[in-house]
Amino acid sequence: MQLAELKPGMSGVVTSVSGSGRISSRLMELGMVPGAIVDVLRKAPFGDPVQYRVRGALISMRAAEAACVTVSALAGVASATSLVAGSSLVAG
Amino acid sequence: MASPDSVSSGHPEVGGDPAAAGSAQPLRVALIGNPNTGKSTLFNALAGMRVRTGNYPGVTVEQKVGRTVWLGRSIELIDLPGTYSLAPRSPDEMVTVNVLTGCSGEVPPDVVICICNALALERNLFLATQVQEIGLPTILCLNMWDEVERAGVSIDVAGLSQELGLPVVTTSAHHRRGLDSLQSAVLNEVSRDSDMNRVRERETRSQALLPSAVWNEVESLSGWLAEHSAAEDVLAPFLVLRSLLDPEGSVEQLLMRRTSPEYQAQLQASRARLSRQGLKVPAVEAESRYAAASGIVSRVVRQSGKHPSRVTDRLDAVLTHRVFGFLICISVMLLIFSTINWFSQPLSGFIEDTIGAVADVVSGTMSPGPLRGLLTDGVIAGVGSVLVFLPQIALLFLFIALLEDCGYMARAAFMMDRLMATAGLSGRSFLPLMSSFACAVPGIMATRVIEDRRDRFVTILIAPLMSCSARLPVYVLMTGTFVPDRMIAGFLPLQALVLLLMTFLGMFVSVPVAFILRKTFFRGEPSTFLMELPDYRWPSISVVLHRVFASSWSFVRQAGTLIFATSVLIWAAGSIPSASDENYKLMIEIEQLEAAESPDEARIAELSDRLNVRNAEQLEQSLLGRAGHWVEPVVRPLGWDWRIGVGVVASFPAREVVVATFGTIFSLGTSVDENDEGLRGALRAARHPDGSPVFTVPVAISVMVFFAFCAQCVSTLVVIRRETNSWIWPIFSFVYMTGLAWLGAFVTYQVGSLL
Numbered sequence: 047m048q049l050a051e052l053k054p055g056m057s058g059v060v061t062s063v064s065g066s067g068r069i070s071s072r073l074m075e076l077g078m079v080p081g082a083i084v085d086v087l088r089k090a091p092f093g094d095p096v097q098y099r100v101r102g103a104l105i106s107m108r109a110a111e112a113a114c115v116t117v118s119a120l121a122g123v124a125s126a127t128s129l130v131a132g133s134s135l136v137a138g
Numbered sequence: 139m140a141s142p143d144s145v146s147s148g149h150p151e152v153g154g155d156p157a158a159a160g161s162a163q164p165l166r167v168a169l170i171g172n173p174n175t176g177k178s179t180l181f182n183a184l185a186g187m188r189v190r191t192g193n194y195p196g197v198t199v200e201q202k203v204g205r206t207v208w209l210g211r212s213i214e215l216i217d218l219p220g221t222y223s224l225a226p227r228s229p230d231e232m233v234t235v236n237v238l239t240g241c242s243g244e245v246p247p248d249v250v251i252c253i254c255n256a257l258a259l260e261r262n263l264f265l266a267t268q269v270q271e272i273g274l275p276t277i278l279c280l281n282m283w284d285e286v287e288r289a290g291v292s293i294d295v296a297g298l299s300q301e302l303g304l305p306v307v308t309t310s311a312h313h314r315r316g317l318d319s320l321q322s323a324v325l326n327e328v329s330r331d332s333d334m335n336r337v338r339e340r341e342t343r344s345q346a347l348l349p350s351a352v353w354n355e356v357e358s359l360s361g362w363l364a365e366h367s368a369a370e371d372v373l374a375p376f377l378v379l380r381s382l383l384d385p386e387g388s389v390e391q392l393l394m395r396r397t398s399p400e401y402q403a404q405l406q407a408s409r410a411r412l413s414r415q416g417l418k419v420p421a422v423e424a425e426s427r428y429a430a431a432s433g434i435v436s437r438v439v440r441q442s443g444k445h446p447s448r449v450t451d452r453l454d455a456v457l458t459h460r461v462f463g464f465l466i467c468i469s470v471m472l473l474i475f476s477t478i479n480w481f482s483q484p485l486s487g488f489i490e491d492t493i494g495a496v497a498d499v500v501s502g503t504m505s506p507g508p509l510r511g512l513l514t515d516g517v518i519a520g521v522g523s524v525l526v527f528l529p530q531i532a533l534l535f536l537f538i539a540l541l542e543d544c545g546y547m548a549r550a551a552f553m554m555d556r557l558m559a560t561a562g563l564s565g566r567s568f569l570p571l572m573s574s575f576a577c578a579v580p581g582i583m584a585t586r587v588i589e590d591r592r593d594r595f596v597t598i599l600i601a602p603l604m605s606c607s608a609r610l611p612v613y614v615l616m617t618g619t620f621v622p623d624r625m626i627a628g629f630l631p632l633q634a635l636v637l638l639l640m641t642f643l644g645m646f647v648s649v650p651v652a653f654i655l656r657k658t659f660f661r662g663e664p665s666t667f668l669m670e671l672p673d674y675r676w677p678s679i680s681v682v683l684h685r686v687f688a689s690s691w692s693f694v695r696q697a698g699t700l701i702f703a704t705s706v707l708i709w710a711a712g713s714i715p716s717a718s719d720e721n722y723k724l725m726i727e728i729e730q731l732e733a734a735e736s737p738d739e740a741r742i743a744e745l746s747d748r749l750n751v752r753n754a755e756q757l758e759q760s761l762l763g764r765a766g767h768w769v770e771p772v773v774r775p776l777g778w779d780w781r782i783g784v785g786v787v788a789s790f791p792a793r794e795v796v797v798a799t800f801g802t803i804f805s806l807g808t809s810v811d812e813n814d815e816g817l818r819g820a821l822r823a824a825r826h827p828d829g830s831p832v833f834t835v836p837v838a839i840s841v842m843v844f845f846a847f848c849a850q851c852v853s854t855l856v857v858i859r860r861e862t863n864s865w866i867w868p869i870f871s872f873v874y875m876t877g878l879a880w881l882g883a884f885v886t887y888q889v890g891s892l893l
Binding site: 063069071072074077080092095101103106107111 | 222223225227257423428455460664672673
């Protein structure tokens, strides 16, 4: 499923980052690579952009940018992701 | 072989030859890091007072260089722009690679300090491992160390140093802790750099991170480049690697320019070979680096005890809440702008009074004549027209620096992004545009917070359309004089309604203008809003004060001189050919009468009236008056006569000047303001040669519409020139805004005359 489909409070594991332009490169530089855990934190007042947490850092992006990322949803609410370690799984 | 981790703890032996102190060749140290790592704070703490700021040639990236002395060795500290990676895709981003590799012709730095946010080590190691591949002596600086300790996290510094093969130093730049160790580490690294074993070890270490297949491709590409390179220069493997990993990036373009366009085919072949081995470019880079970073972090970072609840999370739950967060944001903005208004008005008033007092002193010591006119109305008034902006600039940058440094600015941009997206911009443009409602000058300077170049330029170009405080005198004069003082629907005062409409007119028009600009001159990928929200923290006083000082000083030094010169030139245009001796005789006589013990008021009034009439005649004869006549055919369709034309031309330095010019040209002297009943009466009484009134309601409104859109503000144009580093954009602004103003005024007058 797409990252943008995850609701606030949910988490997912990145399965792929599509596209080859500036946006997908930037996403990968910020740590959105397959295996990374992403928590969806909250939406902005007008519903877009959305605040995410990946690898201990808070990232905001618009739905258009989040559309480059596909994830598989993790069960349960957003994990209290560790600050520095263990914020990525190796994708199987 | 020297052990690389000897610097990781304690104070190592200080390297560097003390005799080299003050030598002609300072040690060049570059500071690089992700945004939000406290890099500016560290730079200020390390560089001390002697910091030179400017732009890198050809781009709008700020260049900060500090000169200082560390342990007897003279140092040149270079602050590189904050970045997440070394994959440049624009000339702005290329600056960092140019400086670090020396491919712009400059010598590369002797040492690189890569500064990391210790709490986001995994993400920060991405850039650190890229920097390592350049091959320069590099030091990893774990900043915000105090926060690591507070968060109950432990990082094995020696272990990290061993893993990376780099000296690692911990600092808390905010509290100026760890600076000595960092300085020692830099000097130590230089003194040991001649050791060839270390150089070789650095290379093998950094090459171990990416798959060997990538390095094999780099080698074969290097071979191709060596054959096809015209010059003798051997390209650094780092540049070749970057050209391979960043399709259509700036390094690829650079190497194609240096050799031949065929290089692109070579790159594509290399990438295809990698792809067949399952190594897709550019994904392979991020995947390899993050795999390595995760591994390192899992080995050297330990979370002791249970995970503490983060201050940032708790604050964000309120401050970016969909309802409360938005209300708080609006309140913060209103509070800031009312505070700026509240403080800057008396301060600007004080500056104006001081300038006026200085002019009076000069007037008192000189007799009326061309020289006195030049000094008081030209030079001193010109200085005043520059200084009067300072309170607003300093206050706005005080708030911007506070909001940025504490982490709130990114949140405000996050919440306002959707609104700004309607104009094709991003949330980053919100604050600069809102600032422009007070004055476009600080607003345009504030666009530095916008990272995206196209967004920044569009914001700069529409910022002057926001209704600034200099338009208000024009609106007040025209509305108060010509709009009937009555109620609409029994409770809405018509004059207030017109004022309100005029205030928001420019903003409404800016939306289609921004849209058109994005579709024409700034076409490309739509603006993005991929942005990090930094952790909240206390702002650093040194960073905040430094920003306030730097922005004020750069305005005075770089914009002030031009603003001053234009003010003097426009004054001269209104005074050449100079007033006749008759005028000066009248002035002398008036001043003598006024100085008498019992002034003859009736005589003074009579002489003043004669002087005002003569001044109006003189203004008509001047270059400015001729310009007014000259533009008359152009402004005729707007319903204006040459006198309004003179007012518009004379207000080129600043819009509010038109009020004083109307005062002179309608024979009332220059010391009138927008509430002057005499001026209002004179405007109502002004007649064309055929006896019809100069000002009707449609004419008055067309004048207001013109001033809502026009670029009659030298300060704004000069600041656009400074911020875009080119004369093209101020000229463009002037042309498009004047065109828009003419068109708006034309439609207003023509439609208004039909009603």
